[in-house]
Amino acid sequence: MAETVEPLDYLEPALAVPYPAHARTGSRSTDRRPSFSAFSQTARVTAHDLPVLGNGTDIELTSVNSKAPIEDAVSETPAESIHAPEPISPSQKRLFLYVLACCWSVVVMGWNDGSTGPLILRMEAFWNVGFAVVSLLYVCSFVGFIVAGLLNVWLSDKLGFGKIVVVGSSCQLIAAVLESTGPPFPVFALAFAFNGFGGALLNAHLNTLIASMPDPAPKLGILHMSYGFGAFLSPFAATQFAQMPRWSIGYIVQTGFALTGVIIYVVTFRFRTEAQILGAWLDSDGPIEPVRGNKMKQIFQLSTVHVLAFFVLVYVGLEVTLGGWIVTYLVQVRGGGPSSGYASSGFFGGLALGRVLLLWVNKKLGTNRVIYLYSFLVLGLLMIVWFVPSVIGDAVAAALIGLLLGPFYPLMIGVSRQILPRGLLTGAIGWIGSFGQAGSALFPFITGALAQKYGIKILQPMLVAMMAVDICLWAALPYTTRLMT
Secondary structure, three states: OOEEEOOOOOHHHHOOOOOOOOOOOOOOOOOOOOOHHHOOOOEEEOOOOOHHHOOOOOEEEOOOHHHOOHHHHHHOOOHHHHOOOOOOOOOHHHHHHHHHHHHHHHHHHHHHHHHHHHHHHHHHHHHOOOHHHHOHHHHHHHHHHHHHHHHHHHHHHHHOHHHHHHHHHHHHHHHHHHHHOOOOHHHHHHHHHHHHHHHHHHHHHHHHHHHOOOOHHHHHHHHHHHHHHHHHHHHHHHHHHOOOOOHHHHHHHHHHHHHHHHHHHHHHHOOOOHHHHHHHHHHOOOOOOOOOOOHHHHHHOOHHHHHHHHHHHHHHHHHHHHHHHHHHHHHHOOOOOHHHHHHHHHHHHHHHHHHHHOHHHHHHHOHHHHHHHHHHHHHHHHHHHHHOOOHHHHHHHHHHHHHHHOOHHHHHHHHHHHHOOHHHHHHHHHHHHHHHHOHHHHHHHHHHHHHHHHOHHHHHHHHHHHHHHHHHHHHOOOHHHHHHO
């Protein structure tokens, strides 16, 4: 017949004394038995478990956890949880090495985008095609960007940071190898799709990693400066290769850069996750709230994500359209010579410098004010390129436009870090970046298609309209978002 034992205070100390020999097994134990406060629900134990309380009869214990003192519950914490090791934060020197490693693939992205402009006329002659067909290269990049944006969250959960950056840089390597062989146009276009896919993955995860570091603003400036640095150097090489019979061998240089990037990521990050790389720095802004349910669905429900995505779409489209078509514009509209290819270098050089030299202005005035200030100055400079018939003057204006456009992308990443949920940040930046990078394919394609019908003089009205749209999109951000910046 089972008995009910009420929770008595004197029973728990009694469990610490030596037990008499068990009537059934003859064993004797001096270990402390679990306290009654450990039982959270009604439990059944026998005399075999508690020999001091009976001789084999079943004893039913009522729950005593709710009546146990709080101190008892605390004292039952496992020792290993008390001594759990704290996450180790990497040193500032190691963080700087991580930033440099991240910059490498961004240089490759810039190198690829910067070399396209000076080679467009050479590509048309090589494949005997027009602007509209060459512009399909940008469409293939667009496909790669969008596919990466849709798969980014799933890949992030499955692989983690260290593996994804290796996948992204490997896609860059595959693209460069294909491009260097001077293949038929469809294969060359496929290479652009690989480049778009890998670049979108890298863009999402490298930005998120650096945005999670302490004092991210200058680090993001360095990261995005490296894009401008690669895009600044590549037109110098591409302009020379464009005059060679085998112009595609210029992509051998890009192949070497991409292969080096794969090695750097394997050695530096060793396939580790973002949490393993950053340690306690990852939680410096507060713990990451666990995200339940479909992440992409939650991301798409954030209106700010869509506004930022379209803002970046137009911004990146403006950036790559100007850098890619300015050479053709100067040659065919302004009567420039082969040296006009260096105007593309001037634009991307300004882009690189603006992301570092204007950091103090950004900090002084704040994100909201400088975005408007730079945007209206860019509009004025675009008018100069449109209406002033001077090759040198237009090239200088293009360089200044690059200088003012440079800070836009790092500032957008900083805004995203402030206003988006930390648990969705990687996926959100991935979608914003991938959708935005699609602008580097969409708008150059539209420009090429219009240029096929109306001539390349359509470039400047396109750029002015895109800048005006970007201003409107920034103004459309929720008021609370602008207030935070």
